[in-house]
Amino acid sequence: MSSSVESPAPAGALPRGPVPWIAMYHSVGDCSDDPYRVTVTPDRLARQLGWLRRRGLRGVSVAELLAALARGAGRNLVGLTFDDGYADFLADALPVLDRWECSATLFVLPGRLGGDNAWDPLGPRKPLLTADGVRRAAAAGVEIGSHGLTHVDLTRADDGRLAAETAGSRAALEELTGAPPAGFCYPYGTVDRRVLEAVRAAGYDYACAIDPGGLTGPHALPRVHIGQHDTAVRLFLKRRLHRLRRRPVEGLR
Structure with missing residues (x-):
């Protein structure tokens, strides 16, 4: 990977600013x-990352993005996140990221290592990374974050x-x-004030949601779903609409 993992600065030290773009x-x-439209082909991912690079943008981990914003930089950075910790990340995503000199955050489920996406009632069973696979991703420069222990609402x-899904998963990943x-990702994107406070209390520096509305902040960062049908035109519109629709984030430049 092209970039080392950085830890974001404490959220309270940062001023209010525009919401970062996190894919x-x-x-x-x-x-x-x-x-569930959760899969992109390696070719489509390559085209999407190429679209970013041709516009002077680079995909990075969320930790690197937040650290750059804390320094007053990072305007040319886009956060890349991969949820669930699918085993195909190593074989199919990582080589594409390397080719385009991008990094990413991989949110994994330490309670389901080596299992599959049993929480999805429809569609094919997809294998998840083993403990060794997570370590290999980390060794390659990928930021490892928690997606909870078992993918529950x-x-x-x-x-x-x-407590087990937040603090427990953090302890498990530290041991692994x-x-x-540094980061947490809410399963299904669902978060309320109680859950947000549990994530904060567990010691995470930031957390990713999908569309957290009034909870938007360093522990409820909105993201944009990117799928197989997102061509150049759709990416342009999603990037433009993201900044128009999302609330400014307290604690970010």
């Missing part, structure tokens, strides 16, 4: 059977389950990789 990917591979979890993850 949300999942699986990279065969998308012929993809009812945290807004419906009791206090014990919420040797470093505590």
